[in-house]
Amino acid sequence: MRGEPIIEVDGLVKRYGQLVAVDAVSFVVNEGEIFGLLGPNGAGKTTTISVLSCLTPPTAGTAKIAGLDVTRNSLAARSKIGVVPQEIALYPTLTARDNLVFWGRMYGVPERTLAERIDELLSVVQLAERAGGRIDTFSGGMKRRINIAAGLIHRPDVLFLDEPTVGIDPQTRRSILDLVKDLNASGLTVLYTTHYLEEAEFLCDRVGIMDEGKMLAIGTRAELTTSIGATTSIDVRADGLDDSIVDWLSSLEQVTDVARDGDDLTINTTAEANLLPVIVERLAAGGAKVHSVDVKVPNLESVFLHLTGKSLRDEGDQDAAATKTNALHG
Amino acid sequence: MMKALHIAIKDLRIRIRDRNTLVLMLLLPIGLTAIIGFAFGGDSGISSIGVALVGPEDGDLLTNAAAGLLSQVELFDAEVTTEDEAREAVASGRKSAAIVLPEGLIDAVLEGAPAEIAVLQDPASGIKARIVETMVERFATSASAGGIVGRAIFDAVEAERPITEAERWQLTGWMFQWMYETWSEPAIAIEEAEAETRDVDVHSYFAPSFAVLFLLFTMLASAKTIHEERESGTYGRLMASPVGRSTFIAGKLMGSYALAAVQVLLLIVLGSLLFGIDWGSHPVAVIVMALVTAAGAASLAIVIASVARTARQTDNVGTAFILMMSLLGGSMWPIEQAPASFQNVARFTFNYWAHSGFKKLVFYDAGLAGISQEILIILAMSIVFFGASVLLLSRRQVLT
Numbered sequence: 098m099r100g101e102p103i104i105e106v107d108g109l110v111k112r113y114g115q116l117v118a119v120d121a122v123s124f125v126v127n128e129g130e131i132f133g134l135l136g137p138n139g140a141g142k143t144t145t146i147s148v149l150s151c152l153t154p155p156t157a158g159t160a161k162i163a164g165l166d167v168t169r170n171s172l173a174a175r176s177k178i179g180v181v182p183q184e185i186a187l188y189p190t191l192t193a194r195d196n197l198v199f200w201g202r203m204y205g206v207p208e209r210t211l212a213e214r215i216d217e218l219l220s221v222v223q224l225a226e227r228a229g230g231r232i233d234t235f236s237g238g239m240k241r242r243i244n245i246a247a248g249l250i251h252r253p254d255v256l257f258l259d260e261p262t263v264g265i266d267p268q269t270r271r272s273i274l275d276l277v278k279d280l281n282a283s284g285l286t287v288l289y290t291t292h293y294l295e296e297a298e299f300l301c302d303r304v305g306i307m308d309e310g311k312m313l314a315i316g317t318r319a320e321l322t323t324s325i326g327a328t329t330s331i332d333v334r335a336d337g338l339d340d341s342i343v344d345w346l347s348s349l350e351q352v353t354d355v356a357r358d359g360d361d362l363t364i365n366t367t368a369e370a371n372l373l374p375v376i377v378e379r380l381a382a383g384g385a386k387v388h389s390v391d392v393k394v395p396n397l398e399s400v401f402l403h404l405t406g407k408s409l410r411d412e413g414d415q416d417a418a419a420t421k422t423n424a425l426h427g
Numbered sequence: 428m429m430k431a432l433h434i435a436i437k438d439l440r441i442r443i444r445d446r447n448t449l450v451l452m453l454l455l456p457i458g459l460t461a462i463i464g465f466a467f468g469g470d471s472g473i474s475s476i477g478v479a480l481v482g483p484e485d486g487d488l489l490t491n492a493a494a495g496l497l498s499q500v501e502l503f504d505a506e507v508t509t510e511d512e513a514r515e516a517v518a519s520g521r522k523s524a525a526i527v528l529p530e531g532l533i534d535a536v537l538e539g540a541p542a543e544i545a546v547l548q549d550p551a552s553g554i555k556a557r558i559v560e561t562m563v564e565r566f567a568t569s570a571s572a573g574g575i576v577g578r579a580i581f582d583a584v585e586a587e588r589p590i591t592e593a594e595r596w597q598l599t600g601w602m603f604q605w606m607y608e609t610w611s612e613p614a615i616a617i618e619e620a621e622a623e624t625r626d627v628d629v630h631s632y633f634a635p636s637f638a639v640l641f642l643l644f645t646m647l648a649s650a651k652t653i654h655e656e657r658e659s660g661t662y663g664r665l666m667a668s669p670v671g672r673s674t675f676i677a678g679k680l681m682g683s684y685a686l687a688a689v690q691v692l693l694l695i696v697l698g699s700l701l702f703g704i705d706w707g708s709h710p711v712a713v714i715v716m717a718l719v720t721a722a723g724a725a726s727l728a729i730v731i732a733s734v735a736r737t738a739r740q741t742d743n744v745g746t747a748f749i750l751m752m753s754l755l756g757g758s759m760w761p762i763e764q765a766p767a768s769f770q771n772v773a774r775f776t777f778n779y780w781a782h783s784g785f786k787k788l789v790f791y792d793a794g795l796a797g798i799s800q801e802i803l804i805i806l807a808m809s810i811v812f813f814g815a816s817v818l819l820l821s822r823r824q825v826l827t
């Protein structure tokens with residue numbers, strides 16, 4: 098973990114009538130982190146973000162931004178955060194620049210630095226040459242990028258990004274993910290919600306897995322996979338394998354399981370990174386000729402499946418399929 | 428406060444860049460005024476009013492005298508007909524109105540007995556018919572007065588000696604002459620009566636009506652953005668920024684009001700330029716009336732938006748409400764023709780008072796004092812509506 102805690106959520110509950118949208122959720126995000134909230138539709142991600150952005154009061158529990166309580170110190174807390182809502186919250190008939198000017202003023206950015214700040218942001222999101230274009234003439238990806246820029250106009254300490262890549266093409270998605278990484282590299286703390294596993298894995302230092310309002314687990318990907326006992330499996334195909342190598346592998350502490358079937362060797366291990374070179378070296382020393390090595394790293398999907406008995410990926414794929422069909426019909 | 432102002436400026440900027448807004452704000456009211464002007468008389472105002480005159484069976488003398496009287500007023504084009512013909516002429520629109528003189532009118536006047544002169548009106552030729560009606564009302568007043576004087580003379584003479592038939596006719600003739608003179612050139616002119624002779628042209632009548640009607644529609648579109656911002660997420664984003672709900676509401680009110688003021692003032696200027704409307708000789712009164720009307724319309728629309736739950740509902744409920752109120756309050760037709768009971772109901776509408784104020788400016792050349800009642804009533808309405816909407820918007824969970 099890097100810096101000091103900047104978001105502290107403790108026992109957060111949000112009820113809408115009978116429905117418990119967020120159920121006793123606690124987590125901490127440290128300065129400089131990208132923290133992911135991963136969960137399917139209706140998990141309570143947006144609701145959590147809404148409470149943190151002071152949009153809706155919590156039913157119980159506390160949430161603090163940079164030490165400021167979101168209910169008691171709402172106005173001060175709000176100026177610390179940049180919010181990028183799930184929908185494009187911009188004025189479609191105004192130009193990109195006019196939108197940014199407006200949001201800058203709402204955050205009290207001084208007029209003399211505003212224009213400069215906007216130019217800087219427009220080039221960060223690579224839309225400098227479209228500054229004078231109306232938002233409703235922009236593509237989905239361009240709108241999303243201006244939506245993000247609007248959340249950055251006041252140089253916040255923390256940026257909340259609520260599913261910023263829903264419904265856009267893979268290339269634009271990639272550019273947004275890169276943008277988030279770059280912003281983080283320049284020191285911005287990011288709270289990122291998504292129901293795409295790949296995004297959480299690619300982007301986030303730590304991930305909180307949510308489902309039906311509950312926080313099921315929190316940690317780095319490695320921590321999460323180990324916590325459920327998931328192992329990396331290494332498949333090796335090589336000439337000249339013998340049982341001595343199986344015996345040797347079995348004796349290693351990190352190896353949980355070894356099996357050989359002719360030229361195919363399958364190793365399950367809790368530590369993939371440092372083990373692979375050792376195995377390859379040992380095989381070479383023993384005179385075996387390696388044809389291929391295939392490493393299957395356990396991912397958050399297995400963690401989610403383990404925790405909920407449901408698959409997150411199916412839903413994601415359905416989403417993708419739905420988007421494609423829509424594109425065909427649209 | 429600065430932030431509220433920026434919200435208002437942003438709203439104005441969005442509105443003014445929107446072509447639909449311009450159509451709604453200026454083109455439609457001006458277009459409709461022009462069309463109505465074409466249909467009912469054109470630029471020159473009212474040049475001539477066709478009147479059918481129906482006399483009693485026994486009263487050719489009276490009928491001819493009345494026709495003579497009417498034809499002395501250039502505005503009227505009188506024609507003596509039977510009652511059936513008159514009805515048909517009015518119904519088909521060939522005549523604006525018909526005057527039906529009852530049996531025994533002279534005797535009734537001389538004896539002080541009640542008599543009724545009926546005025547049949549073509550509903551479509553509103554103002555013209557209204558003018559005829561006013562003339563007849565005034566004639567009836569002079570005639571009643573003349574009757575009283577005549578009877579006094581007869582009584583005085585008869586107390587001394589019997590009156591001969593010749594004297595009787597001579598006296599009656601004098602009386603009619605006197606009635607006509609008091610009618611056509613009243614010795615004591617009340618301001619209203621004098622103003623009646625100002626140019627009553629269709630544009631001057633309808634331009635303010637349509638201005639008020641479309642002002643309400645523009646304001647509805649503007650008030651609706653409260654919901655649109657909520658639905659599009661920009662309101663949420665505002666609430667996640669260091670902007671209070673009250674700042675948002677203040678910004679919306681200011682933006683709406685500014686737009687309303689711009690619209691009314693522009694329509695007044697365009698009315699003069701395009702239709703030659705004479706708004707009277709009290710520019711301050713005109714500006715105050717315009718600004719107060721803007722406040723009334725803006726506040727009314729915001730109240731509708733704060734009662735509604737969605738942008739759509741604001742549109743539907745608001746449109747229905749505005750149309751109803753405009754019908755009732757006379758933004759679409761001259762309600763001066765309606766019975767008094769209807770006009771009493773109309774007094775509860777914003778439109779009624781707005782029209783009343785503009786009519787006094789245009790037709791009676793009223794000053795600030797002359798329209799003070801209208802100004803106070805609309806101001807009171809605005810304060811109540813603005814207050815109610817602020818309460819509704821900040822208390823009710825409209826904005827969550």
Ligand SMILES: Nc1ncnc2c1ncn2[C@@H]1O[C@H](COP(=O)(O)OP(=O)(O)OP(=O)(O)O)[C@@H](O)[C@H]1O
Nearest residue numbers: 113116118136137138139140141142143144145292
């Ligand atoms: N304003 C509200 N009123 C009532 N119920 C709500 C409200 N907002 C959210 N909910 C409910 O709370 C639950 C959590 O919703 P939330 O939007 O936080 O999920 P999410 O994780 O963001 O899902 P998604 O991936 O679809 O955006 C859902 O069941 C939703 O129906």
Ligand SMILES: [Mg+2]
Nearest residue numbers: 142143144183
């Ligand atoms: Mg969500």
